[in-house]
Amino acid sequence: MPHSSFRLFMPLALLGLLVACSGGSAPDATPRPASEHVNLDDLRQLGCSVAATPKRDLRSIPLMGQIDGYGFTSTTPCATQLVSLLQSAEYEDAAWEGARTAARSFAKQHGFEQDSGEGRIGEYSEIEIFSRNGTPVGFEYSVQAKGRLHSVILLSDSIAPDAAFEAVLTKKL
Numbered sequence: 001m002p003h004s005s006f007r008l009f010m011p012l013a014l015l016g017l018l019v020a021c022s023g024g025s026a027p028d029a030t031p032r033p034a035s036e037h038v039n040l041d042d043l044r045q046l047g048c049s050v051a052a053t054p055k056r057d058l059r060s061i062p063l064m065g066q067i068d069g070y071g072f073t074s075t076t077p078c079a080t081q082l083v084s085l086l087q088s089a090e091y092e093d094a095a096w097e098g099a100r101t102a103a104r105s106f107a108k109q110h111g112f113e114q115d116s117g118e119g120r121i122g123e124y125s126e127i128e129i130f131s132r133n134g135t136p137v138g139f140e141y142s143v144q145a146k147g148r149l150h151s152v153i154l155l156s157d158s159i160a161p162d163a164a165f166e167a168v169l170t171k172k173l
Contacts, residue, residue, distance in 0.1 A: 031058045037070035037084035038152045042168045046159050048078035064094045083153040095149045103128040103140040106153060119143060121170050127161050145173040
Protein backbone atom coordinates (compact mmCIF):
# COMPACT_ATOMS: atom_id res chain seq x y z
CA MET A 1 0.00 0.00 0.00
CA PRO A 2 2.89 2.49 0.21
CA HIS A 3 2.61 2.94 -3.57
CA SER A 4 -1.06 4.08 -3.37
CA SER A 5 -0.34 6.63 -0.63
CA PHE A 6 2.47 8.06 -2.79
CA ARG A 7 0.02 8.46 -5.71
CA LEU A 8 -2.38 10.29 -3.41
CA PHE A 9 0.29 12.46 -1.77
CA MET A 10 2.11 13.52 -4.97
CA PRO A 11 -0.77 15.50 -6.57
CA LEU A 12 -1.50 17.22 -3.24
CA ALA A 13 2.17 18.15 -2.84
CA LEU A 14 2.31 19.52 -6.41
CA LEU A 15 -0.88 21.51 -5.84
CA GLY A 16 0.58 23.01 -2.64
CA LEU A 17 3.80 23.90 -4.46
CA LEU A 18 1.86 25.50 -7.33
CA VAL A 19 -0.22 27.61 -4.94
CA ALA A 20 2.91 28.70 -3.07
CA CYS A 21 4.65 29.71 -6.30
CA SER A 22 1.72 31.62 -7.76
CA GLY A 23 0.99 34.02 -4.94
CA GLY A 24 0.04 31.67 -2.15
CA SER A 25 -3.59 32.69 -1.63
CA ALA A 26 -6.80 33.49 -3.40
CA PRO A 27 -7.18 37.15 -4.44
CA ASP A 28 -9.27 39.45 -2.26
CA ALA A 29 -12.79 39.98 -3.56
CA THR A 30 -12.53 43.77 -3.47
CA PRO A 31 -9.84 46.24 -4.55
CA ARG A 32 -7.86 48.32 -2.05
CA PRO A 33 -9.49 51.66 -1.13
CA ALA A 34 -9.04 54.40 -3.77
CA SER A 35 -7.38 56.50 -1.06
CA GLU A 36 -4.35 54.16 -1.19
CA HIS A 37 -3.83 55.05 -4.86
CA VAL A 38 -2.77 58.35 -6.38
CA ASN A 39 -6.26 59.53 -7.36
CA LEU A 40 -8.37 62.48 -8.53
CA ASP A 41 -8.21 64.18 -5.11
CA ASP A 42 -4.41 63.98 -5.16
CA LEU A 43 -4.28 65.57 -8.61
CA ARG A 44 -6.43 68.45 -7.30
CA GLN A 45 -3.83 68.98 -4.55
CA LEU A 46 -1.26 69.29 -7.33
CA GLY A 47 -3.37 71.93 -9.12
CA CYS A 48 -5.04 69.70 -11.69
CA SER A 49 -8.83 69.36 -11.60
CA VAL A 50 -10.00 66.48 -13.76
CA ALA A 51 -13.55 65.41 -14.51
CA ALA A 52 -13.21 61.68 -15.11
CA THR A 53 -14.70 58.43 -13.92
CA PRO A 54 -11.94 56.21 -12.53
CA LYS A 55 -11.89 52.54 -13.44
CA ARG A 56 -10.77 49.80 -11.05
CA ASP A 57 -9.20 46.42 -11.77
CA LEU A 58 -7.95 43.59 -9.59
CA ARG A 59 -5.84 40.78 -11.08
CA SER A 60 -3.98 37.82 -9.65
CA ILE A 61 -0.89 37.01 -11.73
CA PRO A 62 1.23 33.91 -11.12
CA LEU A 63 4.66 34.68 -9.62
CA MET A 64 3.69 38.35 -9.21
CA GLY A 65 0.72 38.09 -6.87
CA GLN A 66 -2.30 40.36 -6.81
CA ILE A 67 -2.21 43.67 -8.68
CA ASP A 68 -4.75 46.35 -7.79
CA GLY A 69 -5.30 49.03 -10.43
CA TYR A 70 -6.93 52.47 -10.46
CA GLY A 71 -6.95 54.75 -13.47
CA PHE A 72 -8.67 57.09 -15.88
CA THR A 73 -8.33 58.77 -19.24
CA SER A 74 -9.44 62.38 -19.73
CA THR A 75 -9.15 65.29 -22.14
CA THR A 76 -7.81 67.63 -19.44
CA PRO A 77 -4.23 68.57 -20.48
CA CYS A 78 -2.93 68.62 -16.90
CA ALA A 79 -3.70 64.88 -16.64
CA THR A 80 -4.76 63.01 -19.75
CA GLN A 81 -4.04 59.58 -18.31
CA LEU A 82 -3.39 58.17 -14.83
CA VAL A 83 -2.67 54.57 -13.88
CA SER A 84 -1.93 53.67 -10.25
CA LEU A 85 -0.93 50.07 -9.46
CA LEU A 86 -0.43 48.46 -6.05
CA GLN A 87 1.08 45.03 -5.58
CA SER A 88 2.97 43.01 -3.02
CA ALA A 89 6.74 43.17 -3.26
CA GLU A 90 6.91 39.55 -2.07
CA TYR A 91 8.20 38.54 -5.51
CA GLU A 92 10.45 41.60 -5.70
CA ASP A 93 12.39 40.81 -8.88
CA ALA A 94 9.25 39.89 -10.82
CA ALA A 95 7.38 42.96 -9.53
CA TRP A 96 10.17 45.35 -10.57
CA GLU A 97 10.64 43.66 -13.94
CA GLY A 98 6.89 43.98 -14.47
CA ALA A 99 7.01 47.72 -13.68
CA ARG A 100 9.98 48.28 -16.00
CA THR A 101 8.36 46.26 -18.80
CA ALA A 102 5.11 48.20 -18.38
CA ALA A 103 6.99 51.51 -18.71
CA ARG A 104 8.84 50.33 -21.84
CA SER A 105 5.63 49.02 -23.41
CA PHE A 106 3.72 52.19 -22.53
CA ALA A 107 6.43 54.41 -24.04
CA LYS A 108 6.65 52.32 -27.20
CA GLN A 109 2.86 52.12 -27.59
CA HIS A 110 2.54 55.93 -27.40
CA GLY A 111 5.64 56.73 -29.45
CA PHE A 112 7.52 58.30 -26.52
CA GLU A 113 11.22 58.42 -25.82
CA GLN A 114 12.11 57.17 -22.35
CA ASP A 115 14.76 58.23 -19.84
CA SER A 116 15.32 56.29 -16.61
CA GLY A 117 16.56 57.44 -13.23
CA GLU A 118 16.47 56.59 -9.57
CA GLY A 119 13.75 58.09 -7.39
CA ARG A 120 14.17 59.70 -3.98
CA ILE A 121 11.43 58.14 -1.80
CA GLY A 122 10.62 54.79 -0.21
CA GLU A 123 13.06 51.95 0.31
CA TYR A 124 13.87 52.05 -3.40
CA SER A 125 12.30 53.92 -6.31
CA GLU A 126 12.70 54.47 -10.04
CA ILE A 127 11.43 57.19 -12.38
CA GLU A 128 10.83 56.79 -16.11
CA ILE A 129 10.38 60.12 -17.92
CA PHE A 130 8.36 59.98 -21.14
CA SER A 131 9.01 62.63 -23.78
CA ARG A 132 8.19 63.41 -27.39
CA ASN A 133 10.76 65.35 -29.44
CA GLY A 134 12.59 66.27 -26.23
CA THR A 135 9.50 67.67 -24.47
CA PRO A 136 8.41 65.81 -21.30
CA VAL A 137 4.85 64.47 -21.57
CA GLY A 138 4.62 62.26 -18.49
CA PHE A 139 6.32 59.74 -16.27
CA GLU A 140 6.14 56.50 -14.35
CA TYR A 141 7.20 56.65 -10.70
CA SER A 142 7.60 53.25 -8.99
CA VAL A 143 8.29 53.00 -5.26
CA GLN A 144 8.92 50.01 -3.03
CA ALA A 145 7.98 50.55 0.62
CA LYS A 146 6.47 48.53 3.47
CA GLY A 147 6.33 45.32 1.43
CA ARG A 148 4.49 46.86 -1.54
CA LEU A 149 5.36 48.20 -4.95
CA HIS A 150 3.35 51.27 -5.96
CA SER A 151 3.67 52.33 -9.61
CA VAL A 152 2.07 55.48 -10.98
CA ILE A 153 1.98 56.36 -14.68
CA LEU A 154 0.84 59.92 -15.38
CA LEU A 155 0.62 61.78 -18.68
CA SER A 156 0.46 65.49 -17.90
CA ASP A 157 1.48 68.85 -19.32
CA SER A 158 2.01 70.33 -15.84
CA ILE A 159 2.63 67.65 -13.19
CA ALA A 160 6.22 66.43 -12.93
CA PRO A 161 7.90 63.87 -10.66
CA ASP A 162 9.05 66.72 -8.42
CA ALA A 163 8.99 67.30 -4.66
CA ALA A 164 5.26 68.16 -4.69
CA PHE A 165 4.35 64.91 -6.46
CA GLU A 166 6.71 62.94 -4.21
CA ALA A 167 5.00 64.42 -1.13
CA VAL A 168 1.62 63.17 -2.41
CA LEU A 169 3.02 59.74 -3.28
CA THR A 170 4.84 59.44 0.06
CA LYS A 171 1.50 59.78 1.88
CA LYS A 172 0.30 56.66 0.02
CA LEU A 173 3.20 54.49 1.15
